[in-house]
Amino acid sequence: MPASGPDAAEILRSIGDAAYHWQLDTDVLSWTGNAAALLGVDAAEIVSGAAYARRVAVEGGQSRVDAIARSSQRDGGEGVAYQVQYAFKCGDEAIWVEDTGRWFAGPDGRPHHAHGLIRRIDERHEAERRLTQLAKFDPLTGELNRPYLNEVLAATVEEVVRFRESCGFLLISIDHLGRLNEAYGFDVTEEVIAQVAKRIRARLRGKDHLGRFSGNKFGAVLTRCTPDELAVAAERLLAGVRDEPIVTAAGPVAVTVTIGGVTAPRHARSVAEVVSRALDALHGARTKRYGSFAAYRPNIERDAMRRESVRATDEIVSALNDRRIALAFEPVVETAGREVAFYECLMRVYRPDGAIAHANEIIPIAEQVGLVRMVDYRVLELVVAELASEPVLKASVNVSPASTVDPDWWTCLAGLLRTNSGVAERLIIEITETAAIQDIDDARGFVTRVKDLGCRIAIDDFGAGHTSFRNLRKLGVDIVKIDGAFVQNIVKSADDRAFVHTLIDLTRRLGLKTVAEWVQDEQAAAVLAGFGCDYLQGALIGLANIDRPWVRTSANTACG
Structure with a gap:
């Protein structure tokens, strides 16, 4: 005869579990012998369902009584399974118990008896509690x-x-x-x-x-x-x-x-x-x-501004997705012969109704809502494509302060220039003076990297930020564009004339080229020529146009 193995109670004791049978009509609760030791109570204290229930902490989870009495399921003959966790009070402390079982219905369809297993889960409950703590x-x-x-x-x-x-x-x-x-x-x-x-x-x-x-x-x-x-x-x-x-x-x-x-x-x-x-x-x-x-x-004004920002954001994203961003070209000419030296490429957005939005309508909002770098990527792609398709063209493009420190923008620029040989030496990158003076060292690093790629670099709106000439020399730019606010009244304002004259004189001493922006008439052009300004830009020369004027000019005079 084979050797007899351990009985069920012994097996349960060895793995730390206890089994029970609960007769609901008499409320008698029968246990395997190790239940009292497992729960830390006298056996006499858990002989009925009511006595056991009194030791289940009210705030400590769902009890066995809850699982059975409040079950919405019906017994189809195989019983209804349940599994609950709750705190069981033993003395001044409480232990955590997992209660797994199955209840069976009597002839009236109501729960008649149940049997199951209990297991202490203090460590598991504590681990779950810590996870809940971390989650909340x-x-x-x-x-x-x-x-x-x-x-x-x-x-x-x-x-x-x-x-x-x-x-x-x-x-x-x-x-x-x-x-x-x-x-x-x-x-x-x-x-x-x-x-x-x-x-x-x-x-x-x-x-x-x-x-x-x-x-x-x-x-x-x-x-x-x-x-x-x-x-x-x-x-x-x-x-x-x-x-x-x-x-x-x-x-x-x-x-x-x-x-x-x-x-x-x-x-x-x-x-x-x-x-x-x-x-x-x-x-x-x-x-x-x-x-x-x-x-x-x-605040009515603030709320209106936010609604406008949302509208403009949708417009910018839509324009990017629908490829409705285009370039306009504003000529920059040599002061002496008035031949085109290069074109400044300015962004334009075609609206769905056919109207055209200018950069000054789009860029400030794009900067506020964090879309300006995406706009810069697209404009850069368009400029490089134009330069690649037109060997006579020389062009400049503005870059926002956010893009100058964006690694993705640098990757885009370097990739485009590698793919399109012969473009870098005809491309001028413009940064504003106000962006440059925020961090001279960062701006200097930007200038160096641009020039290492073979491009020239211009500092735009010079004079607006009152950069010192010591910093200008440190930056190492190639071209200085004098802020149009000082140029537009140069004929009438002695202060503006003195300021612009000083800028041009000191800039020439540093070996840099100068561009006067917002040149309105021939009188202003004559004054600037007398000061030794290299290039002119503004209404006198020609405003930005989405047409490509170099196509209509000869290759010798189109872009200097």
Whole structure:
């Protein structure tokens, strides 16, 4: 005869499980022998379903009773499976249990008896709890993270809309966190963020919610809050952070916060509107004074401007997708012989109705909404294609400040020039003076890279930013284009004449070519010729045109 193996109870004991049979009509709960030890109670305390249920923590998940009594399923003869997790109280502590079983119906179709297994899952539950913590809470401050803050905000707004109540949202920004980081380092900055969170939490009501919105910002959802109460709460938080320095490993650090707030649904009815308008209010508070509070107020002009930005964004994206961006060509001529030296290529956008939008209508908005680099890519492609197809053409093209530091733009330029040999020496890249003076070293690096590719480079609108000639020499550009604001009144204004004369004289001493923009008439041209200006551009010479004028001119005179 084969050796007898261990019985079921022994197997269950060895793997840390216990089995039960629950007779619901008599409430008798029968166990395998190891159940009491597994649960940490006396066997007499779990002999009935009611006694067992009294030890299940109310807040600790769904109990076995819930799973069976509230089941919407019906027993078709094979029983109905269930699996629940809950906290089981043993003494002053609680353990976590996974309860897996199947209940069976009696003749009346209602649950009659059940049997199953229980297993302790303390470690697994703790791991799941930590994952939930990470999913919903910011690890540094212990407050809600942004996604979960948005969920809470959405639920709160939905509730106040449904019940015709009011709530508030405060966006709290730690001031000058970058300076703290530079002065003390990341560790101290994180201490400051954590301590600010504690101070804010201590001054909120128990029913309010706090979350970390971003690196230096917190969002506070104030339930059942009127506009007046919103202002009172904000002032309380401002004082709570400001009144005492925060103690850190590097010593006491003085910290302030600036707050923007909005009331819902009075001024916002969705999470997107709440956040957007709180950001507007925060910007307004910072504009007024750091360490202050501002509540959102409707602004007709601002809202109209945003609608226009949305419309313009759609127009730009549509023009890019539909290939409706084109070039206009404005001649730049030699002062002496008036022969064309090169053409400045300017962007034009064909609208769906056939109208043409100029660059000054599109570029400022493209810069605001972050589309200017995409526009620059397209214009660069068009200019290089024009140069490649017309060997007589020499052309210049403006580049926005954003593109000068964009690696993708550089890759595009280098690739186009490699593919189209003979184009680089006929291409002039223009950057504005205001962009150049933001960071002279960055601008100098840009100039060097452009010239290494074989192109020339011009600095546009020179004089508007008051760049010193020392910096001009350091930049190493080839051409200086004098800002038209100083040229257009050169005949009538002695100050403008003196300024332009000085610019031309000093620029020539540096060995650079000069272009005078906005030349209106022959009198201005004569004055500029007397000063020794190399090139002229403006209404006198000819305005930008989408036609290709060099096609109608001979190869010897088309582009110098």
